[in-house]
Amino acid sequence: MASQEFARLPGFRDFPPEEFARRAHIQRAWRRVARRYGFEEYDGPPLESLGLYVEKSGEEIVGQLYNFVDKGDRAVALRPEMTPSLARILAERSRGLSKPIRWFSMPQLFRYERAQRGRLREHFQWNVDIVGEAGVAADAEVAAIAIDGLRELGLTADDFAARVSDRRLLTALLGVIGVDDDRLGVAFAVIDKIDRLPEDKADRLFADDVGLDDLQIGALRRMLDASDLDDVAEIFGQDEAVAPELQRLREYVAVLEAMGLGDFVQLDLRIVRGLAYYTGIVFELFDRKGELRAICGGGRYDRLLERVGGEPLPAVGFGLGDVVLGELLADRGLIPAYERSxxxxxxxxxxxxxxxxxxxxxxxxxxxxxxxxxxxxxxxxxxxxxxxxxxxxxxxxxxxxxxxxxxxxxxxxxxxxxxxxxxxxxx
RNA sequence: GUGGGCGUAGCUCAGUUGGUUAGAGCGCCGGAUUGUGGUUCCGGAGGUCGCCGGUUCAAUUCCGGUCGUCCACCCCA
Incomplete structure (x- = not known):
């Protein structure tokens, strides 16, 4: 046994050659795919000022920050996600860059919480973003990269899929159902965890906290259960607030279908995602067997750059971590055997x-x-x-x-x- | 943050109903083979039985705590 005094910190990994080879295998695939789409690689410092996250990321992240006060009395944090750093970097120099900006990175990220399967205190995350383009083609391009990143490693449509939603569509639908504007946030929160709640408990929350009657809850559930845009259109398509949102998501899916990635895409209006800064289409990649945590999450965040003090540029991107992905690859026998040569x-x-x-x-x-x-x-x-x-x-x-x-x-x-x-x- | 399982060699694990020098397989090092590998055979190194404390004549074994790890919850980038 190694001396406990010098033991590896909990939730952190060593990468002796065999594990390093696995990590390199994954990261090489990520880099190949991003380059194939013409994206440029960038990075930033692993340590940022605490304020970058406290003010911009939303409450849920702050509680898990790996933060401390440095020797210059600065409140700092190891980066828990890449998007705020990207926003900060672009706030300084986006004015001089041709748009759309298409950048990717593979930062090591940190969070301070108890480690468990699929979640450590440190991981590598593939971040891909398009900044300066508001159209759905950019949303679809980014989703296609995420899907191709997994395909490049040998995974197929039998192994994983993308669940897609849109906050604007969901907002319009909730409006039709009769959710008050000031209850939207609460409704999002309940929908976000609906899979983890017993049905009656969720219904009670919809009734008590969101203020819906039985009829409205029935309509809400039909909407959330829809796995196809046609199903949603059939019930809500006539509404003038819903129709344009529906149309946008249709275009998004059509782009992915035209690429030949249609088998990977399914509608799921329960995908809300925790981050406060998402504003439009959001998606998650998950394993079809449902054994693991989400592999990847992303979406549109059109307000963030402006909030960090930069140009008001629309943006869309995703983060895809190496831990859950590594487990999926191992389960499917897709990690190449390590050989010295x-x-x-x-x-x-x-x-x-x-x-x-x-x-x-x-x-x-x-x-x-x-x-x-x-x-x-x-x-x-x-x-x-x-x-x-x-x-x-x-x-x-x-x-x-x-x-x-x-x-x-x-x-x-x-x-x-x-x-x-x-x-x-x-x- | 809450609850539970598990900590014996580098790895996977036996074992000790509390009692002298704690074992196996794989791996590692050396030799058989002073100009020919992967097989085989022989030998060797490597463990304060996670750590601290308690009970006891005696603790790796029983008890408590602690740390680590895994699982579930919470939360989720």
Whole structure:
């Protein structure tokens, strides 16, 4: 047992090579997909002033901030999410950037709360945002990237889907049902946790806190249960406040269908999402089996930049964490087996070949090959054993006889076949 | 923040009805093999039985606390 005094902090992870490979596998896929869509990568500091979150993120995040006072008496916090940093960065420089701004990042984020399955005190999150475009094409583009990020890792429409909603549509629908404007926030809160509440308890909240009668609650439930825009249109489509909102969401779905991603999209008006700054279409990615937490969450946040003191620019984006995703990939057998690998392992027969072996190794490395050799004198058998263990594709044996003739023995470690080749022709 | 399960070697776990030097498999290191690996055989290192306290002649074992971890709740970026 390691000394407790120096133990890893709870909720934090070490990444020895095998775990690092898993993390790199995921992050490489994220980066490939974002680049494919023409997005540019950025980052910011992991430590920000506390105020950035207290004033802009909403109450729920603040209680879980990893914050402290630094040596300069500044109230600071490790970043719990990337969007406020993005807003701050763009508030400073968006005026000089061509729109729409299409940026992505893979920050390590922190929160101070008790760790459990799918939630640690630290995780890596893929953030993708479009800033400066208010149309649904931007919403759909961002959702498509999130979906492709998972497809790139081998997941299919059988594994996951996007649940889509729109706060403006939901607001209009609640208006038709008869929810008072000043009760909208309460209604959102109840809808947000409706899946976690027993039916009668939710109904009681709708009656007591939102002020609905039985008839209205029935209409609300039909609306929330709808998994198709046509179902919603059939019941509420005639309303003039609802129709344009419905039309916008139809366009959004049509864009994703045109891309061939229709199988990944389903309507779910229960998706509210906790963050105070969302203003339009919101979505979550979740596993079809329903065993895990949401994999990804995102949506439109048109007010945020202005609130941070920047240009009033519309924005849409998502955050997708590595922890839940990693669990899903592991469950589906989609984490590649970890293997060490070398192009060449160089075996010296005796100490006399040392200099020649070092020269050969370095020439090969200069040409981009992955090369290793024993760092101390060992028998040939031992060196071959090490070469096999380290995943060498080939071994180059440098011996006194061969060296005299200007050749080395190349041994293919898969077939076991050996041949002599001139030392200058290797690689 | 609340409730519960679990902490024995690097890993997965046995075991100790409280009693002298706590075991296995895998992994690691070395040898069999001083110019040929993956198999095999032999040997070795590695544990204050999570930590602190209590009961006892004696605690890794029983009790309490604490820390860690997992699960559920709360909350959710």
């Amino acid at each position: 070398l192009d060449y392992f160089i075996v010296s027969v005796s100490e006399d070949e040392r200099a020649a072996a070092l020269r050969l190794a370095h020439d090969l490395r200069d040409r981009g090959h992955v090369v290793a050799y024993a760092l101390r004198i060992q028998g040939v058998g031992k060196q071959l054993k090490v070469a096999a263990r380290e995943g060498a594709k080939a071994v180059l044996i440098v011996g006194p006889d061969e060296l005299q003739r200007g050749v080395v023995v190349e041994r293919d470690m898969t077939s076991g076949e050996q041949q002599e080749i001139p030392i200058g022709d290797v690689g």
